[in-house]
Amino acid sequence: MDLITEVNRILSNKIFFSLGVVIFNYFLTWIIIKLINQRVDNFKLRHSARRWTYYLLFFITIIILIFIWLKRTISLTTYIGFLSAGLTLALHQVVLDIAGWLVVIINRPFSLGDRIEWDNVQGDVIDIGVFYTTLLEVGEWVRGDQSTGRLVRIPNSTVFKAPLYNYTKGFGCVWNETEVLVTFESNWKKAKELMLTIAKDEMEENIEEKAKRRIKEMSKNYMIKYGVFTPITYVNIKESGVEIVVRYLASVRQRRMVDQRIQERILDKFNSESEINLAYPTTRIYRRRQESEQKV
Numbered sequence: 001m002d003l004i005t006e007v008n009r010i011l012s013n014k015i016f017f018s019l020g021v022v023i024f025n026y027f028l029t030w031i032i033i034k035l036i037n038q039r040v041d042n043f044k045l046r047h048s049a050r051r052w053t054y055y056l057l058f059f060i061t062i063i064i065l066i067f068i069w070l071k072r073t074i075s076l077t078t079y080i081g082f083l084s085a086g087l088t089l090a091l092h093q094v095v096l097d098i099a100g101w102l103v104v105i106i107n108r109p110f111s112l113g114d115r116i117e118w119d120n121v122q123g124d125v126i127d128i129g130v131f132y133t134t135l136l137e138v139g140e141w142v143r144g145d146q147s148t149g150r151l152v153r154i155p156n157s158t159v160f161k162a163p164l165y166n167y168t169k170g171f172g173c174v175w176n177e178t179e180v181l182v183t184f185e186s187n188w189k190k191a192k193e194l195m196l197t198i199a200k201d202e203m204e205e206n207i208e209e210k211a212k213r214r215i216k217e218m219s220k221n222y223m224i225k226y227g228v229f230t231p232i233t234y235v236n237i238k239e240s241g242v243e244i245v246v247r248y249l250a251s252v253r254q255r256r257m258v259d260q261r262i263q264e265r266i267l268d269k270f271n272s273e274s275e276i277n278l279a280y281p282t283t284r285i286y287r288r289r290q291e292s293e294q295k296v
Contacts, residue, residue, distance in 0.1 A: 025061045097131040100156030117165040144256030167252045187275040188242040195246045199231035202261045241279030
């Protein structure tokens with residue numbers, strides 16, 4: 001009975017001190033976050049300060065709890081063995097999420113504010129937590145890479161399982177294409193020249209120089225090389241006409257606006273050209289009258 005009583009007393013003390021540490025950590029975090037929100041104006045710096053406050057106090061709390069529960073234990077080796085087995089069985093996903101978070105923090109495949117596509121979800125990174133990364137979703141039913149307004153939380157363990165595409169880091173630009181279909185009877189060569197001129201006029205200012213600088217920086221870490229940064233056109237023969245494709249550079253968040261300007265200019269220009277007509281799918285029906293001889 002004395003042994004059971006002693007064990008219960010020790011466990012009660014450990015639970016009491018553990019709850020005290022957790023509660024104290026909660027209120028300390030709340031006070032520090034409140035001070036950060038009041039005194040830091042830069043939103044990106046403010047968010048980073050909040051995140052690192054969470055991380056630091058979280059790990060301090062974990063270390064204190066470990067010392068509380070290690071105190072007066074029979075064997076550190078035995079304890080670590082039981083702890084490892086318990087974590088493997090019961091907290092497998094949690095451990096993977098923390099490991100994924102460490103990969104994100106150390107390797108930095110993306111940062112706050114980057115536009116990424118991860119686990120078939122596209123969006124802007126607005127928070128990187130210990131267990132989840134939060135995205136402001138882009139796309140889905142909304143066209144042109146515009147925000148849907150939904151927040152998506154992706155477990156950090158996904159970094160080990162799914163491809164991750166970063167639209168912002170590195171190159172910082174994307175190649176976009178605008179397609180137009182003209183009739184076979186149209187002067188497609190003239191249409192091609194007009195589309196190329198319009199794309200050059202409507203591209204973002206200094207986008208080519210910006211892309212060249214980014215490629216030069218990327219070449220220090222990756223085997224990457226680009227030779228052409230100016231717009232270029234391609235021609236494809238389709239069932240209903242001649243398809244002309246103009247390819248050009250655009251910033252990740254300006255792609256839709258540049259495409260919009262180019263398409264409006266193309267419509268205005270083609271409308272004033274008598275030699276160029278837009279094509280659309282058509283169906284032609286031919287009827288053949290057959291005369292049959294009737295026997296009397």
